[in-house]
Amino acid sequence: MAEQVTITRLGAKADGIADSESGPVFVPKALPGETVLIERDGSRADLVSVEAASSERVTPFCPYFDECGGCATQHMGHDFYQDWKRNTLAHTLRQARIDAPLDPLIDAHGEGRRRVTLHVRFPDRAMHVGYMAARSHQIVEIAFCPIAESTLKDQAPGIARAIGEHLRAAHKPLDVQITAVGTGFDVDVRGHGPLKDKDRLSLIDLAARLDLARLSIHGDVIVERRPPAISMGRASVVPPAGSFLQATRLGEETLAELVTEACRSTKRVADLFSGVGPFALRLAERSEVHAVETEKGAIAALDKAFRATLGLRRVSSEVRDLFRRPLLTPELNAFDAVVLDPPRAGAEAQAKQLALSKVPLVVSVSCDAATFARDAAILMGAGYRLERVVPVDQFKHTPHLEVVGILRREAPKKRW
Structure with missing residues (x-):
């Protein structure tokens, strides 16, 4: 009722x-x-x-907004939306008893999302392709996605549908991740499981018909017709299939600019949770960098890009689970700055080791305001000053927000 x-x-x-x-x-x-x-x-x-x-x-610009669970804020006026998003971060910081200068919200949507994940389901023998409805597993079928980059927004549903048709005999729920790269589309399909040889061969033919740069199943490359390279500063990186990337190109560039500007005067930087190197490869234009990441494939891609790029300072790299084996105080003290960009769970174990260190500068990048505040509070309790907090809105039209915090260790007071 x-x-x-x-x-x-x-x-x-x-x-x-x-x-x-x-x-x-x-x-x-x-x-x-x-x-x-x-x-x-x-x-x-x-x-x-x-x-x-x-x-x-205001009137939402997407015809699927009422049903689709992807966007949550298209009904808000621009200024109201920006104030709400910034104030949500301010509220989280207050709850953590953190008093720090909060910059205006930076709009980093740019040309739109460079990656979308479309769901392919077969609930009633018919094939349904689209996004999930809010708080539901029901598929909202879409013909285009207006928040994606121009080349992606119209073509992605057709690519997902063609792959779904090709694999429909298994009747398995598929998630088709499509990334726009400089050489076309990089597609990774999840949910199907191992393929028979004949299915792999037919998918190679399909990739040619769709003119895909690369097609993979669960990260296993079926065919790479062109390297799906992405520019990161001077370097060109070919990420592992299905690996993490920032949601928008402008988002990555904005975050990297904030990180590199903060580290401008440093000689040796540790880039922790480095991924494929969006920060490390740009930092290496001025500083020596040690990149640490859990995923072997990401580190291999970063290292290959570094070795192929002229004019960079030395970039060393290490595969290491920083949740279980954070860098310890003696290791940290070798660096002028540490950059943290952990997953949503944050970097509590690493923050506790940093709190014991003498590292003068920590740049914390986070996609979760609550874990950002928790980790910042650990550092502030050990003598770091949070001198700047920058909200970066690359997940426009959603509640999600990137946060960059710059923390400097307070110099000990002189005793006379």
Whole structure:
């Protein structure tokens, strides 16, 4: 049964929040001050209609916004959206009792997402290709994705559909990750499992028909017709199939610029959780770098790119699980600066070792405000000063946010 409520505020995930006798009710795609009709399911609700709209409400530009779970904020006006996203980070820092200068939000969406993952499902013998609906495994079929780069937004659904048709005999749920690179599209398919030789050969033919740069299954390369190279500063990197990349080109460039600017005067930098080297290879234009990463393939790609690029300072590299084996104090003290870019879980173990070290500068890059604040608090408790926090919005139209924090060790006070 529908009921009418008034939205009082926004939550961290962009849901409107209405107060009720049983507690807060979370309403996706509703704005503060609005009167809305909802259908409740416990503390969650579906938005039925907006009875009295906020002046901050705008018309979403994507025709799939109402059903698709990919974007959450297209109904917000630009200034309202930016204030909400920055204020969400400010609130997280306050909760962690962190008082630090917070920069304005940087829009790093650029040309759009350079990678999308489309889901291919066969629930009723028919094939469904698209994104998941919010809080659901139901597929919202799409013909295009307006938040992706121009070459990707129109072609990605067709590529996923062609691969799904080719593999439909197995009736397995597929996730098709498509990345726009300089030489075309790099495609990695998950969910199918090992292929028979005849299926591999047929996929090679399909990759040629689709003109893919590379096609892989679970990271196992089926065919590489052209190296799917990505520029990182002066270097050109061929990432392992399906490996991590920043969501947008401008996002990566923005984060790298903040990191390299902070490390401008350093001679030796440790780049921890380095991935394929978006920071290390740019830092090496001025400083010696030691890159550490868990994934062997990522380190191999970074090392190969370094060796093929003229004019870089020395880049050493190491495969190491920094969650289980963080760099210890004697190792850390060899560096003028440490860059951290961990997964969403953060770098608590490494932060505790840094807190014991003499490293003068730490640049922390995070995709999770809560773990960023936790790790920063560890360092601040050991004498580091968080001199700058920069929110970088490369996940535009979602609640996700990149954060860059610059921490310097306070010089000990002289005793006279």
